[in-house]
Amino acid sequence: MAIERVGVVGCGLMGRGIAQVCARAGHATIVSEINDDLLATGMASIEKFLGKGVEKGKISEEEMQSTLGNLTGTTDLGSFAECDLVIEAATENREMKLEIFRNLDEICGPGAIFGSNTSSLNITELAVSTGRPDRVVGVHFFNPVPLMKLVEVVGTMLVDDSVVEEVKAFGQGLGKVVVVARDRTGFIVNRLLVPYLLDAIRVLDEGLAKMEDIDQAMKLGCGYPMGPFALLDLVGIDTTYYIANIMYEEFREHQFAPPPLLRRMVLAGRHGRKTGRGFYDYSK
Numbered sequence: 001m002a003i004e005r006v007g008v009v010g011c012g013l014m015g016r017g018i019a020q021v022c023a024r025a026g027h028a029t030i031v032s033e034i035n036d037d038l039l040a041t042g043m044a045s046i047e048k049f050l051g052k053g054v055e056k057g058k059i060s061e062e063e064m065q066s067t068l069g070n071l072t073g074t075t076d077l078g079s080f081a082e083c084d085l086v087i088e089a090a091t092e093n094r095e096m097k098l099e100i101f102r103n104l105d106e107i108c109g110p111g112a113i114f115g116s117n118t119s120s121l122n123i124t125e126l127a128v129s130t131g132r133p134d135r136v137v138g139v140h141f142f143n144p145v146p147l148m149k150l151v152e153v154v155g156t157m158l159v160d161d162s163v164v165e166e167v168k169a170f171g172q173g174l175g176k177v178v179v180v181a182r183d184r185t186g187f188i189v190n191r192l193l194v195p196y197l198l199d200a201i202r203v204l205d206e207g208l209a210k211m212e213d214i215d216q217a218m219k220l221g222c223g224y225p226m227g228p229f230a231l232l233d234l235v236g237i238d239t240t241y242y243i244a245n246i247m248y249e250e251f252r253e254h255q256f257a258p259p260p261l262l263r264r265m266v267l268a269g270r271h272g273r274k275t276g277r278g279f280y281d282y283s284k
Contacts, residue, residue, distance in 0.1 A: 003113070003170045004028065007080035008087050009100055011042025011073065014117055015089035017145025020046050023070035024063065024146075025174045030072045030079050039073045046071065049146065081107050085170065087139050088126075089117040092242060097121065098129045105130040113163055115139035119190055120243040122250075123183045124156045133158040137167050140187060141176075143235075151176040156183045185250040186243070194244055195255040198262070200228035205261045211279055229279040233272035237279075241266045 008019040008031040019031035033039035050067060053059040072079075077100075080086050086108060088100050097116065104114060114136045116126050127136035138154025151171040155164045164180060171178040181187045186194060200218075204211055215227020232240055241263065247256040265271075265278065272278035 003084045003166065005083045006030070006085050006087070007083035008032070008089055009077070009080075009104075010089040010091070011039055012089070012091070014141060014143060014145060016042040016046050017143065018087055018089055018117065018141055019071060020049065020067065021146055021174050021176075024059075024067040026066075027070060028072075029070055030074055030083065032074045032077060032079065034075065036075060039075055043071075043073050077103055078107055080104060081109070083108060083112055085113045085115060085167070087115040087117055092118060092120065092239070094121055094125075097126060101126050101129045101136070105132065111135075113137070113167060115167060117141055119187075120185055120246040122185065123154050124158065127156055127158055134160045135163050137164060138181075138183065138187065139167060139171070140189075142189075149175075149177045150189070151178050152181050152187045152189065153178055154181050154183055154187055185247050190243060190247070194240065194247060197228050197232055197240060198244060198255070198257070198259055201232075201259045201261050204229075205259060233278035233280055233282075236272050236274060237262065237265045238271040 004027060006022045006027045006029045008015050008022065008029065011019065011031045011033040015031060019029050023029040031042065033042060047068060050059065050064040054061055054064050086104055088097060090096055090100055097118065101114060110132065112135070114130065114132070116123060116138055117140055118138065119140055123136065123138040127133035130136060137159055138152065140152040140154065142148035142150050153164060153167050153171060168178045168180060179188060184191065200214060203209065204214060211229050215229050218224050218227045241258050244256055244258040248258065269275060270277045273282050276283045
């Protein structure tokens with residue numbers, strides 16, 4: 001079955017990006033939020049992003065209007081009843097996600113596929129909360145979704161192989177490069193990235209080098225586009241802390257344990273670019 005009609009739960013930073021790329025690829029796309037104000041904010045952000053693309057000559061006015069024409073906003077999960085694929089992109093909260101999947105299971109037809117954009121939570125746990133564990137996968141996009149090429153499709157021991165292939169083909173149809181991973185906390189990217197970021201914080205805290213020098217060393221020494229502290233500020237220090245805690249809970253290995261400095265940054269409200277200050281100061 002070809003995936004034609006797509007639903008996206010959540011119109012925040014990730015959800016609106018996923019909805020945008022689905023609509024631009026020609027899919028009839030429905031995106032939901034919990035209230036009208038948040039929905040309006042998310043939809044306006046999509047239109048603004050597309051508008052900037054037109055100004056820069058990256059897309060045409062016709063492409064922008066076609067994308068917006070494929071996109072519908074809603075505050076009612078019942079609107080997803082006819083969707084072939086529903087991607088959950090809600091806040092990274094286990095209980096909230098489980099509730100969403102239980103509700104979707106009652107709303108959507110038996111052939112619908114459910115995907116979660118979680119970067120760290122257990123896909124198997126989400127799958128078994130439904131009556132269709134063979135049709136639930138991880139579909140992990142990267143921020144900013146319209147620009148980042150990678151999607152991790154995550155299969156569990158319960159999923160039907162044909163569903164993984166179907167979702168992989170769907171991701172490729174969005175113009176993404178799709179990699180397939182097993183259901184292990186962190187998947188591929190965060191499993192390798194998070195210990196690197198945590199070690200950078202430990203190195204700073206130990207006084208080995210200044211933050212700016214560590215960033216410069218990793219950029220010029222390894223060819224990375226940005227150093228670990230600039231990346232932490234972009235990803236979100238609170239987000240990294242949350243993911244690290246989940247990974248440490250899963251593996252109980254030191255490499256995943258959040259360093260004390262990371263916790264103090266979160267407590268101090270220094271969450272990175274989104275709060276104006278993280279390891280670097282963006283207030284000016």
